[in-house]
Structure formats: structure tokens, C-alpha cells
Amino acid sequence: MQASKVTPVILAGGKGTRLWPISRTELPKQFCKFGPEMSLFQQTVSRLCNDEVFGKPIVLTNSFHLSLVSAQLAEIGVTAEQIICEPCGRDTAPAIALAAIIGKRQNHDMMMVVPSDHRMDDGDEFVIATQKSTVIASEYGKIVTFGVKPDYPATGYGYVEAGVEIADGLGFTLSSFIEKPDLKKAERLLENERVFWNAGMFLFAPKVMCRELETFAPDLKSKVCKSVYACDLSKPVVWPDEMSFSQIEPISIDYAVMEKTAEAAVVPVNPQWSDVGSWNAVWETSDHDQDGNCVTGDAICVETENSLVSTDGPFVGVAGVSDIVVVAKQDAVLVTSRESSQSVKGLISEMKSGHDELTIRHAGETRPWGEFTSINRGENHQVKTITVKPGGQLSLQYHYHRAEHWVVVAGTPTVTVGEEVMQMTPCQQIYIPQGTVHRLENLTDDDVQIIEVQYGAYLGEDDIVRLSDVYGRPEVEHSNPQKNVA
Secondary structure, three states: OOOOOEEEEEEOOOOOOOOOOOOEOOEOHHHOOOOOOOOHHHHHHHHOOOOOOEOOOEEEEEOOOHHHHHHHHHHOOOOOOEEEEEOOOOOHHHHHHHHHHHHHHOOOOEEEEEEOOOEEOOHHHHHHHHHHHHHHHHHHOOEEEEEEOOOOOOOOOOEEEEEEEEHHHOEEEEEEEEOOOOHHHHHHHHOOOOEEEEEEEEEEOHHHHHHHHHHHOHHHHHHHHHHHHOOOOOOOEEOOOHHHHHOOOOOOHHHHHHOOOOOEEEEEEOOOEEOOOOHHHHHHOOOOOOOOOEEEOOEEEEOOEOOEEEEOOOOEEEEOOEOEEEEEOOOOEEEEEOOOHHHHHHHHHHHOOOOHHHHHOOOEEEEOOEEEEEEEEOOOEEEEEEEEOOOOEOOEEEOOOEEEEEEEEEOOOEEEEOOEEEEOOOOOEEEEOOOOOEEEEOOOOOOEEEEEEEEEOOOOOOOOEEEEOOOOOOOOOOOOHHHOOO
């Protein structure tokens, strides 16, 4: 039934804080791991690894999350066809235009845009819907959106309404988009068998999407084209031009194209889908014990029911309560009811005035080479543990504003400082003056761990000038360190 392989385009650049304190600006929910399973991004990639249906994925992200994308792809052994670094966030229409214009230039027959922060438990149903959509897109020239069959009157989702059958019953014309409704309207919508949740997934031929963009959003398409034509598409990581792209007014693909085009179609699908948009949704989609609790990490629940308890920091004890959420990180703890878990968004707004740092970043972060954790921070100093996995290598770099002192606590790292390259062992230490070029590598089969003490007037992660890197991140001019993270 399928006409050709589909190139997945995975949108992985969004910001998310509704699942704070795990999800933060610099580690949004698509890269978070809720328990022992893969992240939502990794689940999305794995779902698209059926090589009879899908080609290698293209990942559309941003410069800051490039390291996360690279690291999480490596963890599951997947190589992307290409990673496109969106210069700045401009909503879904410019992002999809980037993918379509590049896809057309590179002769991709079919592309499917999928968010990376959703969960699906029925992969077979998703593949069947993809095969139907491919036929509709290739043989009938349609832009197909996936409509998820609703099972409750959701007020947090938009809806789509199907029209008449097309393609011998494989799908429908797309009659209308419906904005997020109030509860009464959502209950009425649930009674209509041709109304579906709008999952934000689209399948199309790049030439068709480009044509419709030219018709309904010509200025947007022109600026995206300028951004694409100014970059090198032959590299594994593509960097569209920021000047042209930043001039685009933010707009969703629904408003820019799908509500206007005559080529919109919808294919119903029921893949047990959730956008995992709240802690209650995490509880609903997780495994429960005999008391209805979902517990991860070092925690014990007594006389507690239907609750979510998660910790990767301190021990958590919960007693005599029900229907609550407790999430503990090294630097922050959230306590809320499951029913009110959407209130986290308001909490984040309140935190902006005095605790903004806690909404932006974690004490620790993952990199393609390993991970680091900040264990102490003062006005002019910071202490980190840095773990470099076997074969891992930090970029060759220097800092404008800080000096560093390294103490080896495990493994045998190879250290470059200036012109000197040396192998170090546990208990050895080295000082790296401000402005000195340096690198940390692990050429062994065991993890390397060091304690890093930073001292300087500014200790931000953007104070890194990267001179070379083995993870596809570009060499950097001294004048623009802001895009680069070790």
C-alpha cells in the first residue's frame, strides 16, 4: 500500500516547564526520563526505526539542545540523516518550512513532521496510519494531519473535524480546526465521531508543502529560503542563517497553511497517545503498584494511594495521603495534588522573580561525552563533578572569564593544557589559567571522573569558546561564544 519511504522530521527544540522540576528550559520534557525508560525524544526516534516504512530521521532542534540530541541519539544507537539547528524559535510554520525546503532540495519524496514530546503506546497503529497517509500524500497530493480519537473531553488540546471520505476510504478531507474548547464544548465534540484531537503530526511531499507555503505564506517562505540558501546542506549539522530567519513573525502551521489550503486531509489514528502535558498525565501513562502509586527512586509510600513519587536526589517518605505528586531533584522539590498539577505553570511564573535559575537549568546536565553536576556554587566559584564516558572528549576550548582546577578521582584521563598533553591518574591535579586552551579526553574503556573547581567573575555555561569538536558542533569564532556549550 505504501508508495515510498517516509523521512521523519522530529521537532525537538521546544521549551517546557509544566513538568518542573524535571523539565526546565535547558532540559525540556522531550529529553527528560520519567523513571527508568527512555526519554520522550528517544521513544519518538525508536518509534520511527521501522526501516520498511521510514528512512533515517532528520532532527530539527536548536543550538543549545544540539548536545542533548547528539547524546540521546548515541544512547539508543541511532544516527540521524541530518540535524537542523533552527536559529531561533518562530513556532511550527517556519520550522516545517525549513524541513520542507531542505527536503525538496535534497529530493526527499515524503516527509512526516512529528513532535518529540508525545507518548504513544501502540506503535503498530501508528505505522498503519503512516502507510495510509503516505498513499494519500503521494497519490492525491494532500497534506495529511493525524487525528487522534478522543477518549475524554480534553480542554488542553485543539481538535480537527473530518469532512468527506477520500482515497477509497483511507482518510478524509479536513473540514475545520477547532481551538482548545471549554469543558461543555469538549463534551459536545466528543459526541461527534468525525472530531479528533489535533496531534500536530503532518505527512506531505516537500514540493506540495513548498507550493502551499508559496501560496498562503509567501513572505515566510521567502525568508526561510534565504536562511537555507546561506548555509551548507552537505554537513551532518545544518545551520540556517539567523539574520533572515529571525525576521519571520511567529506563526503555527495550522494558521499559516492548514486552515487555508484545499489540500488538507486527516487520517484517524488511535495509538494510545498522550502529550504528557502535566504530572497527572505522567501518572496516568505510568505503571502503578497495587495501591495505584507510581514510585521511582529512593522513596517509600505508606498508607498512600494513587500518587506519583519520584526522586533522584534525597530519600522521600510519603505517608497517609492520596492523589498527590512529589518530585524531588537535587536542587528543588515539587509537591502538588494530581488534580491541580496544571498549576505548575503558575508556580513557574511566581518563581521568575526570585528563583528564575531553578526554572532554567539543573544542577547537572548531560553532554555527548558524559555528564556534569554542580555540587557547590558561590559568587565567584563553582565546584562540579565531571564524568567522561569511554571514548568521550570535551571540545578543545578556553574561557574568557574563569580559571579552572582539576582533580582526578577515577579513571585515567588524557588532558591537554596549552601545548602540553598528558595522561593523569587518580589524586593528580592540574591548574588551567583563564584564557588557556584545554581539553579533557577519555581514551580508556572505563569512566573518568574529575572534580572541577572554577573561579572567576562569570561562571555561565556560555563562557566557552570552542575551537574544535568531534560531535558535529561547528568550530567557533572568538566573537560568538554564546551558542557553544562544552
